[in-house]
Amino acid sequence: MKELVVISGKGGTGKTSVAAALAILARQAVIADCDVDAADLHLLLQPQKSESQIFRSGHVAMVDTEACIGCGTCMRVCRFEAIQLDPVSGKAVIDPLACEGCGACTDVCLSSALWFEERECGRWLVSQTRAGTLVHARLNIGAENSGKLVSLVRKKARSLAEEQKVPWIIVDGPPGTGCAVIASITNADAVLVVAEATVSGQHDWKRVAQLAQYFKIPLFVCVNRGDIHPLLTAEIEAEALVLNAQFLGTIPYDQKFNQAQWQGLTIVETQVGPASLVIRSLWDQIQQQFKP
Amino acid sequence: MTLAVASGKGGTGKTTVAVALALSLAGTRSVQLLDCDVEEPNTHLFLRQHRRTVRTINTLVPRVDPEVCTGCGQCASHCAFNALAVTGGKLMIFPELCHSCGRCLRHCPVSALTETPVPIGTLTQAEDGPLCYSWGTLDLGQPMAPPLIREVRKEASVEELTVIDSPPGTSCSMIAAVRGSDYVFLVTEPTPFGLNDLGLALETVKGLGIPHGVILNRSGRADALVEEYCARAGVGILMKIPESRRVAEALARGKTLLDPMPEIAHRFVELMESL
Numbered sequence: 001m002k003e004l005v006v007i008s009g010k011g012g013t014g015k016t017s018v019a020a021a022l023a024i025l026a027r028q029a030v031i032a033d034c035d036v037d038a039a040d041l042h043l044l045l046q047p048q049k050s051e052s053q054i055f056r057s058g059h060v061a062m063v064d065t066e067a068c069i070g071c072g073t074c075m076r077v078c079r080f081e082a083i084q085l086d087p088v089s090g091k092a093v094i095d096p097l098a099c100e101g102c103g104a105c106t107d108v109c110l111s112s113a114l115w116f117e118e119r120e121c122g123r124w125l126v127s128q129t130r131a132g133t134l135v136h137a138r139l140n141i142g143a144e145n146s147g148k149l150v151s152l153v154r155k156k157a158r159s160l161a162e163e164q165k166v167p168w169i170i171v172d173g174p175p176g177t178g179c180a181v182i183a184s185i186t187n188a189d190a191v192l193v194v195a196e197a198t199v200s201g202q203h204d205w206k207r208v209a210q211l212a213q214y215f216k217i218p219l220f221v222c223v224n225r226g227d228i229h230p231l232l233t234a235e236i237e238a239e240a241l242v243l244n245a246q247f248l249g250t251i252p253y254d255q256k257f258n259q260a261q262w263q264g265l266t267i268v269e270t271q272v273g274p275a276s277l278v279i280r281s282l283w284d285q286i287q288q289q290f291k292p
Numbered sequence: 293m294t295l296a297v298a299s300g301k302g303g304t305g306k307t308t309v310a311v312a313l314a315l316s317l318a319g320t321r322s323v324q325l326l327d328c329d330v331e332e333p334n335t336h337l338f339l340r341q342h343r344r345t346v347r348t349i350n351t352l353v354p355r356v357d358p359e360v361c362t363g364c365g366q367c368a369s370h371c372a373f374n375a376l377a378v379t380g381g382k383l384m385i386f387p388e389l390c391h392s393c394g395r396c397l398r399h400c401p402v403s404a405l406t407e408t409p410v411p412i413g414t415l416t417q418a419e420d421g422p423l424c425y426s427w428g429t430l431d432l433g434q435p436m437a438p439p440l441i442r443e444v445r446k447e448a449s450v451e452e453l454t455v456i457d458s459p460p461g462t463s464c465s466m467i468a469a470v471r472g473s474d475y476v477f478l479v480t481e482p483t484p485f486g487l488n489d490l491g492l493a494l495e496t497v498k499g500l501g502i503p504h505g506v507i508l509n510r511s512g513r514a515d516a517l518v519e520e521y522c523a524r525a526g527v528g529i530l531m532k533i534p535e536s537r538r539v540a541e542a543l544a545r546g547k548t549l550l551d552p553m554p555e556i557a558h559r560f561v562e563l564m565e566s567l
Contacts, residue, residue, distance in 0.1 A: 100393065
């Protein structure tokens with residue numbers, strides 16, 4: 001079984017559209033949406049039956065306003081500016097979005113008015129789709145620990161793939177280079193970067209490629225909307241050589257991506273066009289690479 | 293006054309709008325642009341980089357004096373992030389898990405721990421004409437963006453107008469960038485992904501209690517769905533930027549929106565006055 005993670009660095013380069021198309025082409029796959037704070041894969045794969053579970057992680061400070069004497073000791077010790085004294089009552093007020101759940105305030109409270117509760121950070125779901133079983137999630141607003149939720153989604157996808165004996169896990173990754181991306185790619189069999197022929201797309205692909213190198217993960221790259229700036233596309237192809245990434249091809253700007261999105265389909269399920277042909281060739285090359 | 297430019301979905305045009313907004317307003321007043329998308333900062337790719345200065349940003353991580361440490365494990369048992377562990381009577385510290393809360397120091401009975409700065413990224417400042425701007429760059433392999441984002445946010449001066457380019461998503465990084473701003477522009481596009489993620493971003497800024505409005509980028513035939521959605525959600529569409537191959541090609545080459553659409557500067561100034 002092989003796990004392929006689709007990332008991009010920059011957002012909006014077409015990760016989800018490409019990942020969904022690859023999942024369809026793979027025929028037998030478990031799919032994981034690791035973009036847990038702006039998940040979109042379900043819009044293309046239209047899940048039918050879903051089972052959801054609560055994801056709890058970390059803690060949040062709670063205050064007993066009856067017991068609080070408004071001394072402000074907790075406020076001074078908090079390094080996340082998560083505690084203020086209410087201007088009217090003079091009692092401590094916790095901002096749950098700023099609280100990182102370290103517990104420092106509970107150590108110093110003079111009136112034992114503070115305690116810690118486990119935080120509900122989101123939900124994760126296992127759904128059935130026409131491309132296979134989809135594991136996805138919804139991180140609560142402003143929640144921490146997206147890396148932990150990503151790891152949970154990947155772990156669940158792996159155990160389902162083992163159970164179903166499917167040869168592929170296709171992962172739709174998050175943008176960026178931080179904790180959610182690191183959690184998405186560590187120990188994967190390969191990373192596919194969907195770069196974009198723009199100055200931002202080029203800058204961001206290089207960073208994310210270096211990150212994948214740092215974790216020693218084999219790297220593929222393709223350029224989306226390559227015809228917007230052919231010179232940059234050529235530069236990215238050259239950079240791929242330097243960064244030890246296998247360049248798979250250039251996807252042209254194609255309105256069919258949008259049309260497919262409105263229909264809740266992937267581009268390889270709509271009328272054949274230039275972009276869908278390139279995506280088929282990407283998949284052929286990836287499969288070739290992993291032939292036993 | 294601080295204006296943040298955010299979106300749920302990536303690639304909707306946050307940086308495009310933030311740069312064009314900052315440049316447009318810099319013609320009339322003192323403006324500062326802060327790029328808080330520290331995992332993939334891009335604003336500097338569209339601006340000249342005069343008088344560039346770079347400094348390293350550190351977070352505080354505990355360091356143990358092995359001569360003093362008794363291996364009692366008090367620090368580890370009080371760390372909410374599992375950043376410390378005692379194995380074989382010896383204290384191990386995992387800096388990448390540390391949130392720099394300082395709690396371990398307080399629980400060490402023999403004062404064996406001190407805090408030491410560890411680099412997590414850089415903060416660069418530069419100027420493009422009257423516009424001063426700064427961006428954070430998170431070191432590769434460094435998981436936690438919020439401490440660096442908070443440092444970039446500290447660059448905001450009270451007298452000046454500050455424009456913030458936020459990271460995508462709705463998690464802790466986006467909150468760290470947007471929190472405490474006076475207004476949020478939510479940039480979206482008329483696609484199912486754009487609409488879905490606009491919903492998430494709206495929920496987030498409502499949760500933060502910050503006034504907000506929508507900027508519809510790549511506007512075109514499918515606008516009606518976003519318009520209906522915004523009408524139902526009771527949020528105004530402040531501006532539309534039309535879908536155009538010419539604009540896409542200019543942005544791809546590192547031009548700002550003001551290059552193919554110079555008239556938009558005036559619209560940003562008007563928009564600002566209307567707030």
